[in-house]
Amino acid sequence: MTLKATFIGLTAAAAMAAPAFAEYPDRTIELTIPAGAGGGTDTSARKLALLLEEKLGTSIAILNVGGGGGSVGASQFMQAKPDGYALFATWNSPLTTVPQVQDVAYSLDSFTPIASTSETAYTLCVKADFPVTTGADFLAELEANPGKYTYGNDGIGGTMQLAAERIFQAKGIDAVAIPFGGAGETLQNFLGGHVDIYGGSISTVLPYVESGEAKCPIVTSAADVPALEGASGLEALGLADKETLLWRAILGPKDMDPAVVEMLANVIDEAVNDPSYVEFLATKGEVPNVVKGDALGARLQSEYDALAEVSKALGL
Incomplete structure (x- = not known):
């Protein structure tokens, strides 16, 4: 094939591809949420979808x-x-x-990683009369009493357990993990006195912190x-490298068109930083955090590798 013929072929292909992309999207998009209706990811995704x-x-x-x-899902x-x-x-x-x-x-x-949307920390909470005031006091109390305290979490090998154990392992702390079916169930057992420490999302426990119960x-x-x-x-405790966050993202199937991925990432960025969405996130104790494309892929891989080390150490 001659250089001229090759150029003509590439030009024709580009001309055919451009209108298809220019018309995207021209029909309904289906957004899969791998959780039931009403949870944190579901409510955040539905608000963003609007x-x-x-x-x-x-x-x-x-x-x-x-x-x-x-x-x-x-x-x-x-x-x-x-x-x-999709x-x-x-x-x-x-x-x-x-x-x-x-x-x-x-x-x-x-x-295909497209863009992350928001993030928040997990938290470890105790009853109002628990004998600590600061984070340093809390870790010192647990370290001085190996095996004494129980902490509720989101299930064996769940993110909350691994997040806690990253901290505990660094400080030589032995606390007993008690698995539950999510933050709501953990909270009920914490308030009922069945575990000493609540481990879970901030939004779930926040009303009880505001009321002074926790x-x-x-x-x-x-x-x-x-x-x-x-x-x-x-960072204040000298453990910044043990950070584990709860964060949310929009992904696509493998092998998506990079041009579509870039366009969607930019639109998601605009939506996440819309004042109404920022205000919505604040009510949940979350903040916007948009990481796009390959950078999001690198974030996923880095977290996967870090949690794999903790999981292996726990024998999970």
Whole structure:
């Protein structure tokens, strides 16, 4: 084939591809959420979807597929066509934590990272009369009493347990992990006196902190969290490298068109930073955090590797 013929062929191909991309999206997008309706990821994704509908000029249909800590929805979604009309709204656990403790049909390479949306810390909280005031006091109390205290978490090998154990292992702390079916169930058992320490998301326990029934001496982020005044971030405790966050993201199936991925990432960025969404996140103790494309893929891999080390140390 001559150089001229090659150029003509490439030009024709580009001319055919351009209108197809220019018309995207021209039909409904299906957004899979690997959790039941009403949870943190579901409510965040639905709020974001309303803004994305306005910006993309198309409707977004929500499909909740719960089960297996998010693995059922993730396994089902990886079979979707990479045409931009199937998106996946998830939190990090199904991708970086669940594969550490159970066999799953997917890997990080099964998805196209588009953009993260928001993040928040987990927290460890105690009753108001627990004999500590600061995060340093809290860790010292646990270190001085190996095996004495129990902490509720989101299940064996769940992100909360691994987040706590990253901190505890660094300080030589032996606390007893008690698994529950999520932050709500953990909270009920904490308030009922069945565990000494609540381990879970901030939004779930925040009303009880505000009422004075509980106090949270530590969060799992490096920085302090404004919503929990008095809680120590890990940087202040010399443990910044042990940070573990709960964060959310939008992914696509493997092998999506890079041009569509870039366009969606930019639209998601606009929606996440819309004042109404920022205000919504604040009510949940979350903040916007947009990481796009390859950088998001690197974040997923880094967290997966870090949690794999903790999981191995725990024998999970």
